[in-house]
Amino acid sequence: MSPHNSVIEYETSAGRNLIPEILTLLQEKLAIRVESADTDLFHSGAMDSAAQVHLLMHLEKRFGVSLPMEELEIDSFCTVARIAQMVAGSLQTMNREPEAPVREQRDLTAEIRQLLVEKLAIRVDPYQTDLFAAGVFDSMTLVQFIFHMEEHFGFHLPMEELDVDSFQSVESIARLVAANTRPEPERAQAC
Helix, strand or coil, rough: HHHHHHHHHHHHHHHHHHHHHHHHHHHHHHHCCCCCCCCCCCCCCCCCHHHHHHHHHHHHHHHHHCHHHHHCEEEEEHHHHHHHHHHHHHHHCCCCCCHHHHHHHHHHHHHHHHHHHHHHHHCCCCCCCCCCCCCCCCHHHHHHHHHHHHHCCCCCCHHCCCHHHHHHHHHHHHHHHHHCCCCHHHHHHHC
């Protein structure tokens, strides 16, 4: 198998794993609902050039990739499957393993949202950027949530080391949990 074929195989495989997340992103951020990952977004009228630009910004933010407009072809956005393949290729170009970090962040985010529902009866949009401004957290609910989070994930956050900014969004909480639940050697290297 040539190196070129292995890159295409990787992009196709990794892209398939990104499809559900991109479908959710389209629906939640752009109010575009797509029945199939192979639906032509432009011919179906679901996507236009303005939506394409907005989607590009959301993809870059969500996956931490850089997708310069001038380097992209219109075919890259014709279906969700192609978009996923493009993102996977960009992640590989950045020399990152997309599946593990993206999956870990997505799983932790979902778990934290579920914990908020179960313990505090609070539903949170995964992309909510400021939980304090949205009224999700005040001093009392934050303390309650920290207690439940420590119990659920099995770690302790000393109050003197507490950084309130780590609780700004569900994603920042997921990063905090990931940093505190890594095995000891990984934690030491991260510092």
